[in-house]
Structures are given as structure tokens and as C-alpha cells.
Amino acid sequence: MLPDGYSTVGPGKLASVVTCLEMRARPILRPEVPDPHWQLRHVVAPTAEWYRRLFAKVGQEWLWFSRLVMAPQALQAILDDPRVAVYVVSLDGVDEGLLELDWREGSSCELAFFGLTRALQGVGAGRWLMNRAIERAFGKPIARFWVHTCTLDHPEALAFYLRSGFVAYERRVEVSDDPRVTGVAPPELLPQVPIIRG
DSSP states (O other): OOOTTOOOOOTTEEEEEEEEEEESSOOOOOOOOOOTTEEEEEOSSOOHHHHHHHHHHHHGGGTOOTTTSSOHHHHHHHHHOTTEEEEEEEETTEEEEEEEEEOOSTTEEEEEEEEEOGGGTTSSHHHHHHHHHHHHHTTSOOSEEEEEEETTSOTTHHHHHHHTTOEEEEEEEEEEEOHHHHTSSOTTSSTTSOOOOO
16 A cells, blocks of 8 residues: 555656746846857748657657657647747757747746757856747736746756746646657656656
């Protein structure tokens, strides 16, 4: 019998603790030092195939998989929605980051995806990109800007969102198929979270 509060996560499954955060007003932007080698480009009419390649490049290390297992038609419908904006961050012309903003939920804007490859981590690009995200989100009449992150994400992600002005308001537990078991992600990723095969 399991102690109170414990639940068994079955073989081939992955569990994470999700923290939901929000901003109810536009914060003062944090100081940044832009680099002329960084470019932010709004991608108009992205294809699902192009998006998946960038999504995997940016998020594979942290087991981002939701858009990789989604039916191509369903993903394309999201990308084609005028209330969704996709941006790519490039370093000297090479795509190294993803920003996706989603205004489909009434008076809210979701920071749906936000990530940079190792080529842009630790150099101030995250703060620079977050400032651009805040400017664009609050450039429309919204009541809140929100995001969720989980314990599988970059270890500094939650602290970064808090420093950026988000406030935590809810915690959830997510159980999903382990993408390393289903073949969506290589089995060697995230070695600190061992695969349970049963």
C-alpha cells in the first residue's frame, strides 16, 4: 500500500509537476543588452513540417513532445489561426529559438512556447526575448499573460519566469507517455529522469 499522497506512474509513463504562472499587468521590462547577431522574425504562415523541426531543435533536450505527437492537420490549424503568432530567433542567420504567443483564449495571451538552444543560453538572449514577448502580448488588450512550465524543463525556467514578473497561481501533475519509450525522442535524453519500462 502506498503512503498518502503517492500514486504509481505506470511503465512507459512520465510524470512531471507543472507550475502555472501569470501576469495581470505589464511589468517594467528588465534591463537587457541586445546583441546585433540576434534577430527576431515573425514567421507568417509557418508550415507544420517547418515548425516541428524548429520545435524539436529547441525543445528536444527537455523532452518537448506535445507538438511532435499532434496530428499534422491539427497542428497546422493552430499555426493558421490569426490569433496565434510564431516567431523564430536566429543567431547569425541560423534558427536557434522559438517564441509562440496564443491569444485564442478570450482576454488572455498564453506564452505557449518559449525556448532557446544552447547557442543562445547564458548570454542574455532569454531576457531579451522575454522583453519582446511581453511587449507583443500586452500590445493587445489583454487581462493576463500566462505560461506553464514543468519539472522536466530547463532547471532555471521557473526562476526565470518569476524574475520576469510572472506569479505562480496553480500547480498540476501531468502524466503522459514517455516520448523516449514511444520513439518520439531519443532514449538517451534527460538521463536524470530514468526510463521506467516495466
